[in-house]
Amino acid sequence: MDVRLLKAFVTVASLHNFTKAAEQLGYAQSTITSQIQLLEKELGVRLFDRLGKKVSLTPEGEHFLTDARQLLFSWEKAKGSLSHSNSPHGILTIGVNESVCSVKLPKLLEEYRRQFPEVEFHIKIGSTDELELWLNENQIDVAVLLDKLWNVPELTVKICEEEILGFFVSPNHPLIDVKHILPHDVSDQPMLLVSHSSCWKNIFQAVMEEANESYRIMLKTASISDLKQFAILGFGVAVLPLYAVRQELESGKLSILDWKGKKLELYVQVVHHRDKWLSPSLEAFLDICKNVNW
Template identity: 40%
Template structure:
């Protein structure tokens, strides 16, 4: 098994095309085909399903792709440890949910680029559970997660602070006139939520379940922007991180409802795997994040 074969395999999987992969890697198509054939022969499985001009990974190929990426990444890390230079460089892959990608991370990434222009940043917008999986599979270096405190023994929490959530409605919604909103007030409402597994959706639904309340209907949307747009149109109410609706609240396009008890809170946490190799790029990002978010 050779690194060029693994690179060829990963590139074909990414592009779903042998010809495009050969062009990107600077090989002839026959050369890249031969590399994959040799790799498949060594592994004793077919990595790709070839139906005419359509290329897709087999189930074995899907499994092997995870390991191939790990091998290449570890090789790059090994090379980095042998390079002595005052310049902090390398590739940093960061995972975060939509709210943090849109609001919390941009100032940090801007400052990181200004201080360390040689660091290449890859940002993956994923939910909490997906980020944890990618950390365990070594496909991302570090993640920002909004949710309950993480107690997984294999994950290190480097930074943690409260993240307030707000119950939102459009101006003129009947609930905006109430001094306090109780769970039973929501029984006749539509609620607009993010996809299952989201920390603030879980918190909202758990609060209603504890009170024995079932909302009129639940609308599930794939993005926070869609949730805000539907809420502003008057189709329902929603619970979101306050940072995600800061501009709409400022412009009074959304109104914060007064929940009857203590405000909803989760925590924003920066986490990475306990066995993660601490590259200079990763350490620089962690230190900068703590500096900016604790200031």
């Protein structure tokens, strides 16, 4: 069986769209269509139902998807076992959240490059949902993310470190001198939140709803740098992980509120697919994550 047919099938199954699958794999749509047709002919079953532009897996396709992913992981392992070098080399594809990429990842990769200069990094930035999808599709080798504790059967969490989620304001903000900040203290404050799907935005919203408190959003933006800048200028209260604002805290541009409400639990996690072959480059990355204070 042609591995390209398996890759085409898994990609279409994940994206539910032939055009998007073709774009991702770098093929013409007609090529993807032909590959799926060849695979269906070889297997003797119909893998997809095509209703207009909507594509969905048939029961046979659903069953085959698990096996197809396993075959691709096995193929990757087989290729790797024939490599003449056991030292880290080649390309390491890393999926990350935006905040992790801008703050934590550079130090990790600096140390990695110092030890293993022959490895090339490919970085894909995405939401937690996208990282999960990319791991299942084998689009990335490993994910580094900030989120609630992951408990996904197909994924293995290798490293997990708790992070603090805090409320940050300019040094002259009226809440600076208030001790034991609770949800009702910030309910009438203009809030600065990320606009994209974010675990810490969802955690904040859940805490406010549980306390039966409303909140006022002054600004939503996808840029963490913009959130910090607006907080520095006194526009409101920014909800961010502590590691993203350490420099501003040290310089006195921002201050952290004395939050005493429900604990806002977040974890930086390093994750790979349970069936992923741990290449020398991936094993080296996991080791560095364990040993570097990042």
